[in-house]
Amino acid sequence: MLWPAPFRGDKKVSARVVIPGSKSVTNRALILAAQAKSPSLLKRPLISRDTELMVAGLRAMGISIKETDWAWEITPAPLRGPAKVDVGNAGTVMRFLPPLSALAHGDISFDGDPRSYERPLGPVIAALEDLGIEIEHGGRYSLPMVVKSKGEIPGGALTIDASASSQFLSALLLIAPSTRDGIVATHKGGPLPSMPHIDMTVQMLRDFGAQVSVDKSANSWSVSAGALQGQDLVIEPDLSNAAPFLSIAMVCGGSITIADWPEVTTQPGDQLREILTAMGATISRGKDGLTITGGESIHGIDIDLHDVGELTPAIAALAALADSPSHLRGIGHLRLHETDRLAALTREVNSLGGNVVEDETSLHITPHGAMGKGLHGGTFHTYEDHRLATAGAVIGLVVPGVEIENVATTRKTLPDFPGLWQSLVL
Structure with missing residues (x-):
């Protein structure tokens, strides 16, 4: 189904937006x-597909999660199997739940969307096997698989190559307090991507009472065994999801305010302020939140x-x-996300008349002129990737006739993106 991206042109906007909570924080908090x-x-x-998959997986293993108005009450219990877990196409679910499941008693089966079979998971599986966990995966080191859980993870020192995804490292650190001996994890490989997400994992472990020491010069993280304490947390708004909404002010002119933008955060999206x-935007803080005001053009x-x-x-959409x-x-690591994001962005922007050239690890974007000059309408495919859909919506603000294929994929991290978007731009 095609969704006509709302066209606004240069009609300035003035609005305040409440962004739903952070997926990264929510799913880490659930694991802890x-x-x-x-x-x-x-x-x-x-509350989105990714977090609902995490909740369903935890419930399948015996954790009680009671949903009330805008809150979840999590009551821990001994993890148990047999259980079947659907990871969908959620990186945090497919990488964070298998290590946790190794603490259960009984077999835990993992399966997901077809794309999940292609997404890298091998380093997590290999690390668990190094820790003595038996996993049936047919030698593929990918989904689908069965974790043959015995109720205990010995822990110890391990080496992992997390250059394809920081989630590999986070997955092991998050369950380290529940291992017998704790975990000392050392990354060896290419540059670690998304370091802010690893910093988020470390901070949240400490918030729940874990003892963590970090030696970034040695790419080493040590988490001691020990009891975690339940927490009363308010989940920050998802700052990465704020990106398309902030873009409205840059594309159309005027200003957008994001409510409750945290003063201090480990979320990578906070770097949007500098970027x-x-x-060309102007950023300010006030009692209403973080406000962005668009300039004369986008640089x-x-x-x-x-x-x-x-x-x-x-x-890329702004570029x-x-x-x-x-x-x-x-x-380059984005080629292994929900889709090959470099290839997808190149293909879709160029299909609207753009000029994007990809190489192995980068995109070169040469616009024909400011604010969509030279671009035309057409179908913007999403490849089941929520961030492709929102990128297409940004371009559609000033390029008439852009239609987003499968905008429903945005439910991965935004409960009702079309409704919220239309409330701001129509």
């Missing part, structure tokens, strides 16, 4: 709360997005509407 010795209350969690300023940017790769589709070329570097 499931291991705690006392109940936890997660207030304003993200969008460099592209191209030469930037390494290795640590904030999830922002790439939004930045396609800029007044000068852009070079988005250090993002």
